[in-house]
Amino acid sequence: MYQLIDVRKYFDRGGNVVRALDGVSLAIGENDFLAIQGPTGQGKTTLLTLLGGLDRPSSGQVIFDGRDLGALGEGDLAELRAEAFGFVFQTFNLIPTLTAKENVEAALVPFRTGKAERTRKALETLDELGLADRATHLPGELSGGQQQRVAIARALVKDPKVLLADEPTGNLDEDTRDEIVALLERLWRDRGITLVIVTHDSSVARRAQRIAIIKGGRVSVRKEQALAR
Amino acid sequence: MYLTYIRRELRRRSKQAIVIAIGLAIGIGLVMTVSATSAGVKAAQGKVLHSLYGVGTDMTVTKTAAAGKSGFEHFGNFNFGRSSSTTHPKAGTHLSRNSLTAEIGQATLPASDVTKVASLDGVSAATGGLQLTDTSFSGTIPSFNSSGGFSSSSGSSVHTNFNIGTFTVDGIQITKSGVGPLTSSDISKGKFFTTADNTKDVAIVSSSYATQEKLKVGSDLKVAGKELKVIGIASTGSSSTDVYIPLGTAQKLAKMKNDVTTIYVSATSANDVSTVASAVHKVLPKATVTTSATLANEVSGSIKSAANLASKLGKWLSFAALIVAFIIAGLLMMAAVSRRVREFGTLKAIGWRTRRIVSQVMGEGVALGLGGGVLGILLGIGGSSMVSAISPKLSATVGPSFDTSGGASPVDFGNGGGGAPFGGSFPGASSHRPSAHGVGDAARSVAVHLTAPLQGNDILLAVVLAVAGGVVAGAFGCWRAARLRPAAALRRIE
Ligand SMILES: Nc1ncnc2c1ncn2[C@@H]1O[C@H](COP(=O)(O)OP(=O)(O)OP(=O)(O)O)[C@@H](O)[C@H]1O
Numbered sequence: 001m002y003q004l005i006d007v008r009k010y011f012d013r014g015g016n017v018v019r020a021l022d023g024v025s026l027a028i029g030e031n032d033f034l035a036i037q038g039p040t041g042q043g044k045t046t047l048l049t050l051l052g053g054l055d056r057p058s059s060g061q062v063i064f065d066g067r068d069l070g071a072l073g074e075g076d077l078a079e080l081r082a083e084a085f086g087f088v089f090q091t092f093n094l095i096p097t098l099t100a101k102e103n104v105e106a107a108l109v110p111f112r113t114g115k116a117e118r119t120r121k122a123l124e125t126l127d128e129l130g131l132a133d134r135a136t137h138l139p140g141e142l143s144g145g146q147q148q149r150v151a152i153a154r155a156l157v158k159d160p161k162v163l164l165a166d167e168p169t170g171n172l173d174e175d176t177r178d179e180i181v182a183l184l185e186r187l188w189r190d191r192g193i194t195l196v197i198v199t200h201d202s203s204v205a206r207r208a209q210r211i212a213i214i215k216g217g218r219v220s221v222r223k224e225q226a227l228a229r
Numbered sequence: 230m231y232l233t234y235i236r237r238e239l240r241r242r243s244k245q246a247i248v249i250a251i252g253l254a255i256g257i258g259l260v261m262t263v264s265a266t267s268a269g270v271k272a273a274q275g276k277v278l279h280s281l282y283g284v285g286t287d288m289t290v291t292k293t294a295a296a297g298k299s300g301f302e303h304f305g306n307f308n309f310g311r312s313s314s315t316t317h318p319k320a321g322t323h324l325s326r327n328s329l330t331a332e333i334g335q336a337t338l339p340a341s342d343v344t345k346v347a348s349l350d351g352v353s354a355a356t357g358g359l360q361l362t363d364t365s366f367s368g369t370i371p372s373f374n375s376s377g378g379f380s381s382s383s384g385s386s387v388h389t390n391f392n393i394g395t396f397t398v399d400g401i402q403i404t405k406s407g408v409g410p411l412t413s414s415d416i417s418k419g420k421f422f423t424t425a426d427n428t429k430d431v432a433i434v435s436s437s438y439a440t441q442e443k444l445k446v447g448s449d450l451k452v453a454g455k456e457l458k459v460i461g462i463a464s465t466g467s468s469s470t471d472v473y474i475p476l477g478t479a480q481k482l483a484k485m486k487n488d489v490t491t492i493y494v495s496a497t498s499a500n501d502v503s504t505v506a507s508a509v510h511k512v513l514p515k516a517t518v519t520t521s522a523t524l525a526n527e528v529s530g531s532i533k534s535a536a537n538l539a540s541k542l543g544k545w546l547s548f549a550a551l552i553v554a555f556i557i558a559g560l561l562m563m564a565a566v567s568r569r570v571r572e573f574g575t576l577k578a579i580g581w582r583t584r585r586i587v588s589q590v591m592g593e594g595v596a597l598g599l600g601g602g603v604l605g606i607l608l609g610i611g612g613s614s615m616v617s618a619i620s621p622k623l624s625a626t627v628g629p630s631f632d633t634s635g636g637a638s639p640v641d642f643g644n645g646g647g648g649a650p651f652g653g654s655f656p657g658a659s660s661h662r663p664s665a666h667g668v669g670d671a672a673r674s675v676a677v678h679l680t681a682p683l684q685g686n687d688i689l690l691a692v693v694l695a696v697a698g699g700v701v702a703g704a705f706g707c708w709r710a711a712r713l714r715p716a717a718a719l720r721r722i723e
């Protein structure tokens with residue numbers, strides 16, 4: 001599914017170059033569950049933006065389903081983001097002025113989905129995540145765990161191939177963390193999606209099939225868990 | 230989704246939205262008020278033109294005298310005493326003189342110019358007229374102090390008992406066309422002139438002058454010392470004219486044979502007026518052509534200030550306010566977008582195209598613009614109705630370069646000169662500057678009330694400006710939004 005070949009990402013910050021990624025090679029298979037760990041500031045988020053087509057590598061190739069993301073035009077990238085990638089953020093990133101249902105619907109805006117169909121899909125996905133009774137609430141009226149579930153619903157409503165999560169439990173307490181991780185795991189198994197989670201939290205990483213450690217802009221896959229779960 | 234999102238976002242930052250909308254509204258309201266006032270000033274100029282020169286008149290052709298010429302000479306040529314004008318008449322001498330002269334500062338045109346103008350394309354009719362002032366002067370010479378003459382600044386009161394009476398006289402060409410200050414339909418009593426009257430000693434007086442002087446049809450009236458028979462009373466027509474006489478009679482009495490002071494022109498079509506005006510100007514390059522659009526330039530009085538105010542300061546000010554409002558709206562919009570970096574980054578991350586985000590921001594701008602437009606139209610309606618309600622009086626006086634607004638005048642001839650210091654030199658003395666104010670009392674002035682009528686165009690203009698303001702504000706925001714990277718969604722900075 002993913003093939004990363006000698007990927008580098010440099011940021012030029014007022015003359016001094018930050019080498020966020022410095023020669024990353026990595027393969028991620030279909031329906032993989034990969035956890036990315038590493039100390040702060042080592043390029044985890046940067047790697048995720050490249051996987052999700054939010055940014056382009058300075059050099060090297062990020063190949064997704066045979067297409068080099070760095071070589072795609074902005075329109076094609078936007079299309080891929082809309083169709084293939086679902087994003088979950090540490091800070092939930094819900095649109096504060098839209099209700100839970102509308103936030104989920106926002107993910108369908110790039111498609112020519114009819115209004116009724118859009119609403120139906122959004123409510124169905126919220127229901128799947130146990131939020132049917134929160135559909136008309138604004139993000140500010142929801143708990144952190146609920147907000148993250150709305151965000152996950154937003155990522156899932158379009159049936160993405162890949163779910164990319166950047167510290168999805170970073171802002172949650174332990175109980176909620178376990179609940180969200182369990183949810184992601186269930187979705188990964190039930191839906192057959194590819195799941196990539198960036199996390200500091202070893203208890204989250206332990207659930208993954210593989211753990212990639214980033215340090216100094218390079219990746220080493222430390223653990224191959226042959227999970228038969 | 231599109232509209233919901235716009236509505237919710239604007240409600241979220243309602244304070245800022247209100248500031249932007251009010252800013253745009255003030256700009257739009259000002260532009261509307263100024264535009265309506267300009268229309269009002271134009272209408273006032275038209276009213277003044279018709280009031281001074283008759284309803285059918287689209288333009289007048291006159292000629293300005295070189296400074297210090299023309300009318301002054303006539304005025305200065307009062308002949309005091311049979312023998313000499315170089316010595317002061319003796320105290321106690323009774324004087325009574327009368328003169329019929331053109332307005333001060335007004336030169337004459339040869340009557341042949343009337344035919345020239347009449348034959349131009351687009352001119353439906355042209356007639357000539359003589360605008361004159363009859364000044365009668367009577368009184369007893371007061372005793373002088375030893376230095377001779379009397380000063381207006383010393384404050385020593387010199388008791389005079391002069392009477393100066395003035396009234397305006399229009400010599401009108403009698404034609405079938407009806408162009409000019411008086412037509413047969415203006416006659417309320419008696420009859421109008423016939424072509425046979427051209428040099429006869431007949432007159433028509435305005436109803437107000439008739440009331441003032443207790444004149445009736447059949448009364449006698451002295452113009453330039455000559456007895457004329459009143460044959461009609463005019464209830465309408467030029468509001469600044471007291472007495473109408475046939476042109477031939479006027480030329481004879483004023484000793485201005487073959488001269489006219491004014492050519493009254495009517496155009497075939499109202500749309501042709503400016504074209505005809507420039508054609509006339511070509512034929513008579515030294516003459517002044519006045520249309521309702523240019524009237525304010527040719528007269529003195531507050532209408533001139535109003536026209537200047539509306540066309541220069543008002544327009545400049547209102548457009549400046551509008552531009553400032555646009556820029557403020559744009560900057561506030563841009564700031565608002567900057568605060569939503571994460572929000573828009575997230576939308577980009579979930580697949581929204583830049584185009585879609587830009588149109589969202591643009592939609593917010595246009596919504597603000599329309600809100601400002603509605604408020605602005607209300608302000609504009611308020612502003613223009615306020616102008617109409619105050620209804621300031623605009624005065625216009627024919628005759629260049631003299632302020633005859635009165636009030637501040639140190640000399641008031643109108644009330645028989647009871648104790649007022651006599652400004653200016655005594656006729657016959659060396660100075661050629663008689664007091665302008667003295668004659669100004671008889672000058673042709675009219676006053677009209679200014680209204681500020683809002684037209685459909687003004688509303689349309691407001692809507693266009695509102696949308697434009699919204700688009701400008703939106704564009705500032707979009708410029709910012711289009712530069713957002715989707716990766717911004719994952720950055721911690723708020
Ligand atoms: N847009 C950018 N401009 C300049 N430097 C950047 C930019 N994005 C990331 N960096 C730098 O690249 C490096 C890697 O950042 P990144 O956010 O990927 O780290 P991280 O591993 O996600 O850290 P954390 O655990 O704190 O989230 C950091 O030094 C960061 O300052």
Ligand SMILES: [Mg+2]
Pocket residue numbers: 044045046166
């Ligand atoms: Mg990070």
